[in-house]
Amino acid sequence: MNKWIEKLREKDKRTIARIITKIEKQDPDKDQLLELLFPLTGNAFLVGITGSPGAGKSSLLDRLIETIRAEQLSVGVIAVDPTSPFTGGAILGDRVRMTKHALDEQVFIRSMGSRGSLGGLARATKEAVWVLDAAGYDVILIETVGVGQAELDIMHVADTVALVMNPGAGDVVQVFKAGIMEIADMYIVNKADLPGAARLVAEIEELLDLIQQSTKWRRPIVQTVTHENRGIEECWQQLQRHRQYLQESGEWIKRRQDHMQLEVWEIIEDAFRQFLRREMGKKEYKYELEQVAQRKKVPHQVARQYLQKIFPALREDEK
Ligand SMILES: Nc1nc2c(ncn2[C@@H]2O[C@H](COP(=O)(O)OP(=O)(O)O)[C@@H](O)[C@H]2O)c(=O)[nH]1
Numbered sequence: 001m002n003k004w005i006e007k008l009r010e011k012d013k014r015t016i017a018r019i020i021t022k023i024e025k026q027d028p029d030k031d032q033l034l035e036l037l038f039p040l041t042g043n044a045f046l047v048g049i050t051g052s053p054g055a056g057k058s059s060l061l062d063r064l065i066e067t068i069r070a071e072q073l074s075v076g077v078i079a080v081d082p083t084s085p086f087t088g089g090a091i092l093g094d095r096v097r098m099t100k101h102a103l104d105e106q107v108f109i110r111s112m113g114s115r116g117s118l119g120g121l122a123r124a125t126k127e128a129v130w131v132l133d134a135a136g137y138d139v140i141l142i143e144t145v146g147v148g149q150a151e152l153d154i155m156h157v158a159d160t161v162a163l164v165m166n167p168g169a170g171d172v173v174q175v176f177k178a179g180i181m182e183i184a185d186m187y188i189v190n191k192a193d194l195p196g197a198a199r200l201v202a203e204i205e206e207l208l209d210l211i212q213q214s215t216k217w218r219r220p221i222v223q224t225v226t227h228e229n230r231g232i233e234e235c236w237q238q239l240q241r242h243r244q245y246l247q248e249s250g251e252w253i254k255r256r257q258d259h260m261q262l263e264v265w266e267i268i269e270d271a272f273r274q275f276l277r278r279e280m281g282k283k284e285y286k287y288e289l290e291q292v293a294q295r296k297k298v299p300h301q302v303a304r305q306y307l308q309k310i311f312p313a314l315r316e317d318e319k
């Protein structure tokens with residue numbers, strides 16, 4: 001096991017890939033590996049990049065990697081896109097991008113699909129981020145499609161979250177309603193070569209005024225065109241500026257504490273859910289459930305009865 005960690009610390013790509021596969025497959029070794037590598041984490045700058053499929057997240061990431069590498073920093077990437085299975089066109093593009101950085105020892109890119117992440121996508125992704133963090137990558141970029149709860153959950157791992165939007169996509173209001181705008185620390189208007197970029201910037205600014213600003217951080221809006229490498233440098237500048245803001249304001253520590261608390265909470269929740277599913281699958285519950293189905297008993301009544309049986313502590317609580 002320690003051999004694995006040794007190799008990991010050397011940023012050995014094969015070892016890193018194999019550990020992440022173990023995580024995805026819920027390998028029995030997984031927990032022990034995580035226990036060994038967790039104390040080595042906490043040094044990387046964790047950046048979440050989210051946005052609709054096709055917004056240009058992967059293209060942007062590809063450019064960002066170049067910019068970050070130019071400063072001699074190492075980069076790890078975890079790309080989560082359940083909307084494009086491995087055979088899909090988008091991933092083909094991702095593959096090409098990957099091969100470009102494949103020879104660079106200081107860049108590691110991994111795609112994760114919903115397939116194979118038995119313990120839940122968000123869980124597996126966060127653990128994969130720990131692996132890269134422990135390996136010593138300076139910056140870890142996490143690409144996720146901004147749809148669904150699992151994708152939003154993933155964002156709880158990031159120090160800084162950037163939301164990618166496109167002119168003419170007409171999704172600003174939807175994104176706003178879904179609360180996605182609020183979790184972002186900066187906005188990237190990508191495909192700024194298309195008509196309507198200035199209008200989108202204005203719309204975002206308007207909506208920003210509606211969001212309760214509880215901090216001094218004014219969320220910047222950066223316009224980018226990936227194939228022209230336009231705005232990428234500014235993206236990186238703003239990401240770093242946010243990091244600095246977090247550190248100077250004390251929010252850095254607070255955010256990380258919140259994330260770790262959530263982490264423990266989530267693991268407990270998962271365990272409970274699994275336990276309950278097993279428990280409720282037992283024959284002895286069947287009769288009662290039928291009674292509810294026949295309207296002879298109230299759901300609350302039966303639920304309470306079960307709860308008190310499973311968790312005797314609850315009985316004490318209710319006194
Ligand atoms: N016009 C234009 N197209 C872009 C730009 N960036 C990316 N694209 C295109 O948008 C499509 C989706 O890009 P991709 O990076 O795979 O998006 P993702 O699904 O968000 O990762 C691809 O065809 C890209 O070539 C840009 O700045 N301008």
Ligand SMILES: [Mg+2]
Pocket residue numbers: 057058059081090143
């Ligand atoms: Mg992508």
